[in-house]
Amino acid sequence: MQLAEAILRYLKVSDVQYLFGIPAGIIGPLYDSLIDVDMTPIITKNEAGAAYMAARYASTSGKLGVCVGAGAVGVSNMMNGIADAMRAKAPLLIISGYINRWQMGKGAIQELDGQDMVRSVTKYSHTVMDEADVMSELDKAVRIAMTPPCGPVYLSIPIDVQRLELQGSIPPPANLAELQEVKPDVAELERASGLINKAGQGLIMVGRGGRGFSAEIMALSERLQWPIITTPAGKGIVPTDFALNLGNYGFSSTDAASQYVNSDKPSCVLILGTSLGEASTCNFNEVLIRGRSVIHVDRDARELGKVFKTDASIYGDLKAVLPYLLEHSQQSSARFQKPSLLNEPYVQNHTGLSLRLFLERLKSVMPANTRYVCDIGEFTNFVLKYLDIPQGGDFEMNLDYGAMGSAVAGGTGLHAADPTRAVAVIAGDGCFFMNGMEILTAKEYRMPIVYFIINNAMLSYVERGQQFLYKRTIPDYKQERISIAEMMRVAGVNAMSIDRLEDVEYIPAFVRKLEGPCIIEVNTDGSEPAPILDRLKALVK
Incomplete structure (x- = not known):
């Protein structure tokens, strides 16, 4: 089979169902091979839209999003979506076509080096010039995209390479359970549970990394009777009507979240799955952590201690950290009383629809x-x-x-x-x-x-x-x-x-x-x- 078909068959066994993008001449063999491989193309109106779609698909599902289009102009149009995926740490694979190898350097139509163009907004960027390397490079790129912290990767494949016959076999898909396992350090877990048990009232901050762990987060909140605030990217992970959820904090905080953070009540803050960026911290305002012990959990080690000094930094996955904290934290006898309203009552100070x-x-x-x-x-x-x-x-x-x-x-x-x-x-x-x-x-x-x-x-x-x-x-x-x-x-x-x-x-x-x-x-x-x-x-x- 042609390498174009082999690429799709590898993606198919790697649980990829959709290809978002716009077909073009230099990526034509890949789109032609869709006739032989049971995958669904989502043909968009602009490559920018395709990249945004694939990024949101990856961000919410945790699966690999795939965006396919022409090199040069197609990649240029995708840039915002690729950068969007990078900031969201969404696993995204961008595959672009490229001109024939014999045309390179001669001023062919759509000749532009996409590899260097996207390097600053991808985890890995490569142009595959040798047909013998296509499948190994594809496997490598997918593994990099799916390894925490996840993110976008880019492969450019010349059209003449796409048409060549596969030599060898299609690599087996990555074992995601092994690839994505981030085991926390037991000493840090012990330090964190000690700080939690030593504290009286506290606060749990939930970011995007809390997706998929709603039940465990709420159980810990109820056990400790510590209220929850969510970052903008973490909104919705805990239902608004949960008895200990004070709502959004950071960019446009709810009044209840802002008042509690600015009070002297919490003596410890447990931060789960957020990079503590400007949008999550009211422009890096230290009121969130001032005078409090700080525990930060994230599966991206680069985020720990980057914004605020911590007393316990746990590099690990919440699926391992939360059960430990639930088991080793003391049940609180106190009862937190959530305000009846998260925001001050509406006052009409404008015309038109509110x-x-x-x-x-x-x-x-x-x-x-x-x-x-x-x-x-x-x-x-x-x-x-x-x-x-x-x-x-x-x-x-x-x-x-x-x-x-x-x-x-x-x-x-x-x-x-x-x-x-x-x-x-x-x-x-x-x-x-x-x-x-x-x-x-x-x-x-x-x-x-x-x-x-x-x-x-x-x-x-x-x-x-x-x-x-x-x-x-x-x-x-x-x-x-x-x-x-x-x-x-x-x-x-x-x-x-x-x-x-x-x-x-x-x-x-x-x-x-x-x-x-x-x-x-x-x-x-x-x-x-x-x-x-x-x-x-x-x-x-």
């Missing part, structure tokens, strides 16, 4: 198991602070890279990762204008994704930020209001508009029994103040 009130009502009209994926914009602040994720729900975003339009495209990746659950994308009109055509990809693959598009006809984050930072702004940040719902109806996508809060009651009937995506355009006038001061202050600190 985005806060809309988001607070969303859980009552969407299926409880909805997986929300949030894009980037001023609305993000409202989502992090006010959107409740119930038991059985989920939440995904990559605020660390902060790419507008990433979730509009990424929703398709979430649906591919688990087609049995509802998926809802929350994005702004600016995000839509960047990557909105990927909604048509969801339409063509009949994916029942709900897209909430917050339309305020302006770049409100920029507008408000400029006013805050420089006391002036320019009119170009505002734009003529365009009905996104009407635009998408023309393209055959079901759409509705919400202009009043009362319109929310029509959502359940509208999203019931979807056979493809739908648009729910939420029209606001942008006058509602957003909880954005932490971010703006960080820009001048």
Whole structure:
């Protein structure tokens, strides 16, 4: 068989089901081989969208995401999605075609060195010039992508190499259990449990690395009676209505989370699976750890002690750490009393529809198991602070890279990762204008994704930020209001508009029994103040 087919067969036995990308001449043999190998291509509208989809697929499923496209221009278009995967530590394989080896250096069409272009945003980058190395390089790249800390890897394969016959056999798939095992040091575990038992009241902070360990985290919280705060990337890992969950902390903290962190009550903070970046720490504010013993658990050793000094640093996987802490921590006799409200009551200080009130009502009209994926914009602040994720729900975003339009495209990746659950994308009109055509990809693959598009006809984050930072702004940040719902109806996508809060009651009937995506355009006038001061202050600190 040709090497192109062998590549796909290796990926197939490595549990890869989807290839996200756009076909092109120099990657043609790989796409042609899909006819002979049972894998599903997701053909997107732009390579950027393909990379975002594959990154979100990998981030939420833990499986290898695969993105395939042309070298040169295709790789250039993928750059944002690759960087998105790097910051999210998502296992992503990018395979690009390349010109024939005999053409190199002669100025062939689409001749550009993708290997060096992506080197800074990948764990491994290589152009395979020798056909004898293709399968071993593929196996090597996949193992690197799937080894914690996971991340994107890149292989470029000339078109003439793709067409050559396989010499030898297809390597067996990696044993992920062995590849991803990170055993914690027993001495550090003992130190951590000692600090926990010595402390009175404490605090548990949960980041993206807590995904898949909700039950164990809640059990530990209940045993210790330590409340939980979640980072933006960790939102949804613990249900909002859990009796000890104080909500989001960092970027647009809930009032309850901020008040508890700023109080003198916790004497110890247990940090689980977060890199403690700017978005998770209110711009690296030491109030989180000041005067407290600090325990940090992560399976990326580079994150331990990088931001804050720790008293116990555990390099290990939560599947080993959490059972140990549960077994060796003392049951608390105290009872933590969660505030009845996570945020101060709503006060109308604006005109038009309230985005806060809309988001607070969303859980009552969407299926409880909805997986929300949030894009980037001023609305993000409202989502992090006010959107409740119930038991059985989920939440995904990559605020660390902060790419507008990433979730509009990424929703398709979430649906591919688990087609049995509802998926809802929350994005702004600016995000839509960047990557909105990927909604048509969801339409063509009949994916029942709900897209909430917050339309305020302006770049409100920029507008408000400029006013805050420089006391002036320019009119170009505002734009003529365009009905996104009407635009998408023309393209055959079901759409509705919400202009009043009362319109929310029509959502359940509208999203019931979807056979493809739908648009729910939420029209606001942008006058509602957003909880954005932490971010703006960080820009001048």
